[in-house]
Amino acid sequence: MKQLLLTGFEPFLKYSTNPTMNIVKSLDGREIGDYVIHSKILPVEFKLTGEKLMEYIEEVKPDAIISLGLAGGRSLFTPERIAINVNDGPVDNNGYAPVDEEIIGGGADGYFTTLPIRKMVEALKEEGLPAKISNTAGAYLCNHVMYRALHYAKQQKRMIKSGFIHIPASHELAIEQKNIPSWSEEDLKKGVLICIEVLSEME
Amino acid sequence: MKQLLLTGFEPFLKYSTNPTMNIVKSLDGREIGDYVIHSKILPVEFKLTGEKLMEYIEEVKPDAIISLGLAGGRSLFTPERIAINVNDGPVDNNGYAPVDEEIIGGGADGYFTTLPIRKMVEALKEEGLPAKISNTAGAYLCNHVMYRALHYAKQQKRMIKSGFIHIPASHELAIEQKNIPSWSEEDLKKGVLICIEVLSEME
Amino acid sequence: MKQLLLTGFEPFLKYSTNPTMNIVKSLDGREIGDYVIHSKILPVEFKLTGEKLMEYIEEVKPDAIISLGLAGGRSLFTPERIAINVNDGPVDNNGYAPVDEEIIGGGADGYFTTLPIRKMVEALKEEGLPAKISNTAGAYLCNHVMYRALHYAKQQKRMIKSGFIHIPASHELAIEQKNIPSWSEEDLKKGVLICIEVLSEME
């Protein structure tokens, strides 16, 4: 079988939970199509996350990498089109707030995802879940992880499909944060499964 | 048993479906606590809706009235606090667009709901569904129905609890309309049931 | 000449300044049409604001009252249609956060404004400033002041026109708060002047 590295994040900023953490954990070891899922939770720290990601890649030797992140304020599933070579944003969980830093010195300005994001969006909508392609993963940890994984994959001889999917807040988070759009955890998990199925069917 | 008149609306404006219609229809005849539900769908026409509502009230002789409406753009359940004596808004399904008209000539400027909206909000959140009290039902058909029902209830000798609850778009609508917050139909229906249970437990 | 009581608020919640304060102060003593302006700044405290308002009314003996408030997040001028008999909201500047309290025990549920709000909106748009009627002033201090003034006016023998206008954030506030819509202070002040002119021309 093929190996899928599925990552989520620990809680960050003002959010007391992170729905990606629960979803990712609940899918560990599960087989979908040709893939067996290896679930990992990443820290929200610019100076640590990439290293952790590399460790997990070494450990799992994935054929594909899907990273999940919370997009508080978005109301739909948004597979990301591109990662950019910049760290910029509010303080991370280690108190660090980079301004316009490169992720990889001399790296490409941007890397397009190698996941089938158009088909993912179509499948999500067919299954009744709102979705669209996003043209920005921001410049915070989500983008960082997406860029690091794509940069790594480009260096390898074998093909590793890689990309990032932003998901809406859970109802639980919306009750805490007020007035951000939210889905049930069940819907969020269903969306992730649909995306993995699309990946599997591509091959 | 007590009689609950539960109303929804037909589709309106740019929306091809109206989630309140499906929810209301699916609950017809159901018993919740002391209440048996009588489901009715109202037209989105200023000159017809009130008359229809009065017919249904005559038919059902309700002990309580809960009207549901779609609030495209809101991300949570919002029981409404007040109905106001004005018709104002975009064209209805009959091509009519009132400007600053009274609903009831000489009627009170506003009527507070007589539903237990604070308890409804608390119960929804306890059950994992985002909710808050709204201070405006607008000046379109939703407010119109809420005002008409409250005005009618005030004239009666016996107590009739009455009010309005706005619900978010369904995922189905969000796929069609793009970028409006949405819930699954299951969550929407669950929210309505919680509100009816709160009503029942009050008495 | 006629007397116009024009009120603004001191800063509140997370906002370090309040554009209504500057605008109101800058117009004190100015004559517009038949009106001379008396400017007053109100505290953001549920238990103090109404009392202060009554003092200022006694002092000015106004023929009309226009109260201004900041609506952080709104992008246009919104004259308010109705005030409702409820205090509810986040903590005020005195640490008090009421839940579903009446403003005036046994008072009307709502009072419509007696300002010419439709004409104000039309005039603002003709002069190039986005505007629309709002159907809710919330349930915080803005609504409180609007309700108190309208309740007072109803008790008087002579006609006192009264109402509330919410204005967008200033650019200064938006720089501080991020991502809230904003206007220049010049545009905000121009909008207030247009509304006063409309009031004056009505009579």
Added chain:
Amino acid sequence: MKQLLLTGFEPFLKYSTNPTMNIVKSLDGREIGDYVIHSKILPVEFKLTGEKLMEYIEEVKPDAIISLGLAGGRSLFTPERIAINVNDGPVDNNGYAPVDEEIIGGGADGYFTTLPIRKMVEALKEEGLPAKISNTAGAYLCNHVMYRALHYAKQQKRMIKSGFIHIPASHELAIEQKNIPSWSEEDLKKGVLICIEVLSEME
């Protein structure tokens, strides 16, 4: 003196006017610091815009290119960080709606702007205008123009600074479109001038 090519767009989609058109036209021939401004209006057509841009570049032989675009819905000035190699979006003014097309076959996935966008944002805020760096120019005509200009500049031996700035709607547009954030045309023009001054001072 140095030559600055300043481009705006004609109206598009649902918008009857385009504030970038007026601003750009009003600045034609003006000298700011070391730069003289050459103003050009671009069509909103995927198959024509790039060609027109290349013509104007040949004509002006610019030392710097600043392109402006309307971002209906954004409330602040947003200099763009990156252009991406994709055409995707709603129909253009010629009825064409590309899906996930490359702009330049085999071109880089993304190009960072070469304008001093961090300094532009700081200067705008110092001058009282809300601003922040944007990480996406979308995948419509704005991004297209930004990508084409940056791609061209990379091929040249001499340095050509190039980039894109999204601006909010004008009040005029907001009156037409309702509920989108807006600035006065004066503020919009002031913002563009500040950005050009920052560019000039860099060198």
